[in-house]
Amino acid sequence: MALQLRPDDRAYRAIVLAGLVAVKLFRVPLTVTGEEHLPAGQEVHGLRRVVVPGRGAVVAVTHFGYLDFVFAQLVVWHRLRAHCRFLITRKHTGSAFVRAVCRLCDHVVVDRANGAPAYAEAVAKLRRGDFVGLFPEGGVSRSWTVRELRTGAVRMAAETGVPVVPVSVWGAHRMLTRGRGRLRLRDVWRTPVRVHVGPLLQVRPGEDVAAASARLRAALQAGIDRCIESYPETPPPGAWWMPARLGGGAITVEEQAEHDARERESYRRTG
Numbered sequence: 001m002a003l004q005l006r007p008d009d010r011a012y013r014a015i016v017l018a019g020l021v022a023v024k025l026f027r028v029p030l031t032v033t034g035e036e037h038l039p040a041g042q043e044v045h046g047l048r049r050v051v052v053p054g055r056g057a058v059v060a061v062t063h064f065g066y067l068d069f070v071f072a073q074l075v076v077w078h079r080l081r082a083h084c085r086f087l088i089t090r091k092h093t094g095s096a097f098v099r100a101v102c103r104l105c106d107h108v109v110v111d112r113a114n115g116a117p118a119y120a121e122a123v124a125k126l127r128r129g130d131f132v133g134l135f136p137e138g139g140v141s142r143s144w145t146v147r148e149l150r151t152g153a154v155r156m157a158a159e160t161g162v163p164v165v166p167v168s169v170w171g172a173h174r175m176l177t178r179g180r181g182r183l184r185l186r187d188v189w190r191t192p193v194r195v196h197v198g199p200l201l202q203v204r205p206g207e208d209v210a211a212a213s214a215r216l217r218a219a220l221q222a223g224i225d226r227c228i229e230s231y232p233e234t235p236p237p238g239a240w241w242m243p244a245r246l247g248g249g250a251i252t253v254e255e256q257a258e259h260d261a262r263e264r265e266s267y268r269r270t271g
Contacts, residue, residue, distance in 0.1 A: 007106035012083045013047060016106065019070055026188045029134045029232060030071065034197035034223070035079045039163060049081040051129040057200075058126065059084050060153045063135035064144055065173030072133065072167045075195050077104045084133035085125050087118060087152075094209050108132070119152065126160040136216065138261075140178040143256035144243040146221040154212035157203040165217060166198035168223025170231060174241045194227035 023030055039057050040182040043050040061072045069086055076082050087108045093099050102109060110118040110127070122132045136149040157164045171193040176183045203212045228246070235242045242248025251259070 001191040005100055005103040008104050009048070009083060009106040012106075014160075014182075015074060015101070016077050016083070018048075019074055021072070026185070027190045028188065029190070029192040030074070030195070031192070031230070031232065032075050032195045032197070033226070033230075035075065037197045038079050038165060039075065039200065042082065044081045047081055049083070053127060054161075055128045056126040056129045056160070056162045057131050057159045058153050058162060059131050059133040060136045060147055060216060060220065061104075061133060061166050061167045062169050063137045063140050064169070064222060065140070065175060065177040067172045067176050068169040069133060071172055071193050071195050075167065075197065075260045076131065076165075082131045084131045085122070086133040086168050087122060087135075100251075106130075107118050107269050110119055117155070122210060123156055123159055126156060127164050131235075132156065136213070136220075139260075141256060141257070142178060142251055144173070144224075144241065144248070144250045145245075145253050145256070146217050146224060146258065147260065149213040149217045151213050153162045154201075154207075154209050154216060158207060158209070158212070159203070161205075163200035165200060165201055166216060166219040166223060168196045168198065168220050168227055170194045170227035194231055196223035196226050198223050220222050 024112060039055065043052060043055075059072060059076060061068055069084075073084050073086075075083055083105065085106050085108055087110050088109050089112060091112075093102055093109055101107075106125075107122050108118050122134075126132050134153055137147040138150045138151040139147075141147045153164055154228060156162075160229055171191060174191050175188045201212075201219060235248065237247060238249045240249040243250050244252045
């Protein structure tokens, strides 16, 4: 009989603490600004945040690399001792280990072919007072510029009355991102990471979701711009991890849009 794992915040806390140890072990300079914008009024007992209905939040994170969520979670936990219940696509839960971690951490697994159940589960978690983390861009941006957002983040916020927390992460894409191969320890060693938490966004019931998503996108890009301006390492000319508009080697915003259109058409054809 297969072992039936249940959500366990002690296990989640152990994973977060292991992440903090890894940051120190690999001497990753982590610089955070805007922590004061994180939701106030949270009840914290030692290493545990008390989940209270009405005090949840949607944590919207930029998506330039596969480790962005790690640094977003570390920042939220450092300030509030909160665990983010991340939305994770089913295709990224192929291994038994990942499925076990998702179950222990009470993450939400999303089936792109039918996202309604995952949306309902996320809304239920927000109503009970959880923090729900997601990538509103829907996929990795390889232009290192915030892409056009999907509307799920703002719709959840409007439906539940919780704020949206914009979290911009810069530098983690140098460690692991799409099209750059496997995680290599030398890419993690002493690689600086910048995180900026923007002011909370409130989305009114009935507010136009496209306009609200545009506000969120602007907030996330403003955070990225701030992180780049204060990044503690000067990139070499043409650095692959810098956006084209700043002389980097990334694809342009226009090329990203063309790539996104082709990818959407591929999804439409193949499911």
